[in-house]
Amino acid sequence: MIHVMIVDDQRPARMGFALMVAKDRELEVVGQVENGQMALDMLASLSGANKPMPDVMLMDVRMPVMDGIDATAAIKQRYPNIKILMLTTYDQDDYAFGALGAGASGFLLKDVRTADLCRAIHSVYEGDAILTPRITGEVIKRGIPNANAEAEQSGLRVQFATLGRRELEVASLVSEGLTNAEIAERLGIQPDSVKKTVSRILAKLDARERVNIAVLWYKADMDKS
Structure with a gap:
């Protein structure tokens, strides 16, 4: 069972997401709150009472x-260990990059369909990032005002140069928003092999979350290297 917490200041939105999550028998909502501070308070309460903690949080921006x-x-x-999926709308794109830097595992548009929401929760629980090509490309680039600063870019390219050919291929596909399963299919390899490769990439780039691979890729402007 994957435990989910919903954090949104709009009660109808919380109820809607809770109903969507309830459609999946492997998901269970363990809390609903209306702002970040209440989320922290609830997490402290659950932890102190040895009650189930959320594995994944749906977080409004x-x-x-x-x-x-x-x-x-x-x-x-x-x-x-808690994975966080940000809930955003098209007009909140400028806020999205800050959440990536804060440790979010990805983004969902608030008009997400039930099947896609449940699939995303499972994906981040299993270690994937949820990055649509639009979010990956436009949002990350707009959120990096010094993306073309030569010193930073050169330093990051040196880091990427430590990656092997397969690792670079996987890093590129991660930056496009593909999941492990999609990368495995694209490259004709096993998902476990992709997972191990992602772990090596994270270690070599000194990155904490899978989503940071995409951030660093765009900061380094690797598509033009």
Whole structure:
């Protein structure tokens, strides 16, 4: 059973996501709160009472008291094993990059379909990142004002130069938003092999989350290297 917490300041949105999650028998909602501070308070309460902690959190970007970006940073610091999916809309793209830096595993548009939502929860639980090509390309690039700074770019390219040919292939596909299964199919290899390759890439790039591979890829402008 994968435990899910929903954090959104709009009650109808929370109820809607809860109903969608309930469609999957392998998912269970263990909490619903209306801002980041309440999420932190609930996590502390669950932890103190030895109750099931969420494996995955659905986190709104804009909320009163504490927004999704600050909450994500605080949660990942205190509970690094919890995966966080940001809930965003097209007009919130400028906020998205901050959440990547805070440790989010990816993004879902708020009009996501039930099947896609449940699939995304399973994917991040298993270690994938949820990055649509639009989010990966446009949002990350817009969120990096110094993406073309020569010193930073050169340093990152040196790091990517430590990767082997297969590792570079996988890093490129991760930056496009493909899951392990999709990468495996594209390259004609086993998903376990992709997972191990991603782990090596993270170690060589000194990156914490899979999504950071995409961030660093775009910072280095590797598509033009």
